[in-house]
Amino acid sequence: MSCWEVLEELQPHLGNVPRKERWQEIAKRMEADGKSLHEVTYTWNEGELSLEVGLGAGDKRLVPGTSRIHLVKNGELYPYAVFYPQGYDAQEPGRKWPLIFFFHGIGERGDDPAILLREGLPYELAQGRGVDALVIAPQCPANSHWADQEDELIKLRRFLPAMIEKYPVDPDRIYITGLSMGGRCAWKVALDMPDTFAAMVVACGRTSESDLGAIRDMPLWMFHGVNDSTTSFDNINAILPRLQASQHRHYKLSVYPQVGHNVWGEAYTHMGVFDWLLTQRRSRNREFAAGRKNVLPTDAKKKPV
Structure with missing residues (x-):
């Protein structure tokens, strides 16, 4: 061909x-x-x-630079891993950092955040690579599910704002991503808190929500393997x-026609994914949404006879 x-x-x-x-x-x-x-x-x-x-x-092109990893086993609401980008200094006056929330798949549930380093973005960062943003990855309890248990969404409504408050975060550059079960979670959280995030990346994650209008101004990148069973x-x-x-x-x-479920190996090492993600801004989404409201339907523009 x-x-x-x-x-x-x-x-x-x-x-x-x-x-x-x-x-x-x-x-x-x-x-x-x-x-x-x-x-x-x-x-x-x-x-x-x-x-x-x-x-x-x-x-x-794997994400450049290096990251420092801090595992918080007894964190409020969830154990979590936080990855500090190269040059990060929490005490630097006035410096605000982009923040990526990562949601893991079903195999990384538990109460030991070290398990989070096995797959996806945390795995890539744990190899000594980095991305020019804070990355926070909460851990779902072993007996629960990010997307199927409504209790987790209730807790995440508290956890995410707490992390944004705790770290020096640029509110214009907060992002969400997840794989498999965590991809479903990313959809769910983004639809529940649409004005929080500047953009979303989903690897092999589905959503059953029929109305996606709440995030229609939020840039989105999906990754999926054709052979995903x-x-x-x-x-x-x-x-x-x-x-x-x-x-x-x-x-x-x-x-990816040759790839199955583990498409996250492609997503988080993609040549352009982080360049694309970190250029997105929440303020730009708001400007576009405001522009939609200012455009009147054709019929409304007609002068009365």
Whole structure:
């Protein structure tokens, strides 16, 4: 298949991307031609679609720098891990830092925050890498669930503001991300506290919420593996129409035809994810939302006869 043929095959139809079976068919046809379809990223920006296709694994740029890790086992409400970026000094007058809240998957539940270092963004940071932001990762109790237990949302409504108050945080640059169960949690918390976050990144996380209008001005990047047998890839085509119906202003989807559930290995080592995330601002979201309100419907602009 030529690159042009690939692009034609991957175009959304009625707003949805190809289904799992179609992705697998395209990948096999490319393999027969000696090519590997590694990653496809769709970007919808104010209704305009662009498409990037990665043939072969390509280069990864792991997050730069180094992080210091502090594990808080007896924290209020949750054990948690906090990652301090390079150059962080809590006593530096007037310095405010971006903050990323990370929510882990089901395998990292418990009461020992060291377990959080096994997967996802905490794993990458624990390898001595870094990101130019504070990262706070709470730990869900072993007998609970981030998304299915309403008690956790009630506690998170207290935990997140407490962390924002405790650390020198720039309120314009607070972000949320999660994988699998934690991806579901990211959706749930963002919809519950939409004015808190500047942007969201979700790896293999689904949402059953039918109305996504509360976050339609919050930039979003989703990652999903076609061969995911835990959170089916078909969940993506359940989410995209709801984003479109809400007139969501800026959302991205990266698809990995050769990857299963552990797509977070791609998401948190992606060449552009943190550059993209840390350029987002809550104030910009508010400005865009205010602009929507100032645009009157066509009929309302007509002068009375």
